[in-house]
Amino acid sequence: MTSEFDLIARHFTRPTRHTVLGVGDDCAIVQPSARHALVVTTDMLVAGTHFLPDTDAERLGWKTAAVNISDLAAMGAQPRWITLALSLPAVDEHWIAALARGFAECSEAYGVDWIGGDTTRGPLNLCATAFGEVEVGGAIRRSGAHAGDDIWVSGWPGLAALGLRHLLDGTPLDADWRDTCVEALERPQPRVALGLALRGVARAMLDVSDGLAGDLAHILERSACGAVLDEAALPLAHAQAACGDAALAQRCVLAGGDDYELLFCAAPDKRDAITAISKQLDLPLSRIGTCVAPPGLQLRQRDGAIVALPPRGFDHFA
């Protein structure tokens, strides 16, 4: 019989690199860096709500770590530590081993020590809590955008949403793009290096998890300003190549969700610095719009007309 303690010892106890005490006591112990603040985030992933029940366990483990690390990246923080609490309907050691492997692989890839957790029985649920460090006063919040700021987004949002549609209802994808889209959904790459590079450059930032327009609305609300996005500047090329449908591609880019790209606002005098960061990281950064004083989110269409853009972000209870 496999006990809870066997499972923890066999699969959930990993070597740590910068941790005083890891798995095995009432608490883990870590030593925060002097003159740094700690940023903390927690995300819960539920079968059927956040992932398909047949999702590959290793990818699910990866994603559980990745979505938490992405929140650290969105503050401009250095990821440091993570915990994983999970409830499992039954013991399938092969599945658990794969889940733990994926979680550990993602954590290690971003320099994060997996320091503890909780293992219990119940409907499948994964709850990670991640900790990062920023120099005191250095965190990039959602509230710092000003009218006149440029709005930027990293990478190619929309691909994960296309991958999900493909898996859910068979939305056809170009054969060359199918794996890319499913991997964007199941194995997101948190933009940690970008978040760190944007300290002192971006003045408002978040990660796009619920859809670009909806998440931008959170920045606008916190910063008490509005925005006009420029349709011609949206990074549509990959989504359009993947699905061959311009309208669907645009919907997925603006409201798809699960992107884990960074959306940020910066003063126009930072354009050269941002272009240099893009080159250095070999990561496209698209300047997609401008913050404006009047509240609300609008889209400047290719024909020059300006239309209201409903945020359409994901809301678990709407």
Next chain:
Amino acid sequence: MTSEFDLIARHFTRPTRHTVLGVGDDCAIVQPSARHALVVTTDMLVAGTHFLPDTDAERLGWKTAAVNISDLAAMGAQPRWITLALSLPAVDEHWIAALARGFAECSEAYGVDWIGGDTTRGPLNLCATAFGEVEVGGAIRRSGAHAGDDIWVSGWPGLAALGLRHLLDGTPLDADWRDTCVEALERPQPRVALGLALRGVARAMLDVSDGLAGDLAHILERSACGAVLDEAALPLAHAQAACGDAALAQRCVLAGGDDYELLFCAAPDKRDAITAISKQLDLPLSRIGTCVAPPGLQLRQRDGAIVALPPRGFDHFA
């Protein structure tokens, strides 16, 4: 329609006292104290596994915070911050408000800022992560017990187990004790003041969540020693008064679970200090046994015979 963001704003956003940035961004921001280490714990509570589905929501909120704060107490830490991620099958605002009230009430009672969380849809699951601070090197781990140390336990373990039996199968309890037992189960009081007072006094400690004997076995394993418990010294009086059954009382004290009392080991020369702490906190501290060199857990019966004591702690997958 109540949105996820409305719920968070209305029920899960509380004033904080020592937090740089609370609910509402990608991460919370806190400022760890200089020359302190951070202790971190996470506990997941699942309906049907950790609590009865009809448990009062306010008490459930209290308990979710309390079991995490108890883990901080067990390290001798000062509790500081807590997050709550939860998945809910549906929106029942009355229920959610009560849950949040209980969680906030317990957090505030122990000086803990509720700094963030996650709200999602799914089978009822509550996952809190709590953070405390200890002076560097000051945490009381499970691994510090020595042969010859006294073994102590606080309060009156066993009452929560009696309360659970009463609710589950109608085990009869004395009318004067019924509420006390159910309250021990549903509204545990983490021993924070005791944990803090035991810094420099106890050299191994944990909180009793899975049953006294089973949890003691964790200390023994980490400390590479054994123990002999003294039946005549066990704090049986309250459990026995509650159920009127000496054998059941002893089973509940030794293997009941959900006690959240502190179990600790200290050198014999600390007896006076521990007695003084007991008086100061008005909290019974019972010296229930001795650590010994040979591994294993034994009980010295009232007749003087020494018998092996199976740990019988709670294991979610055994």
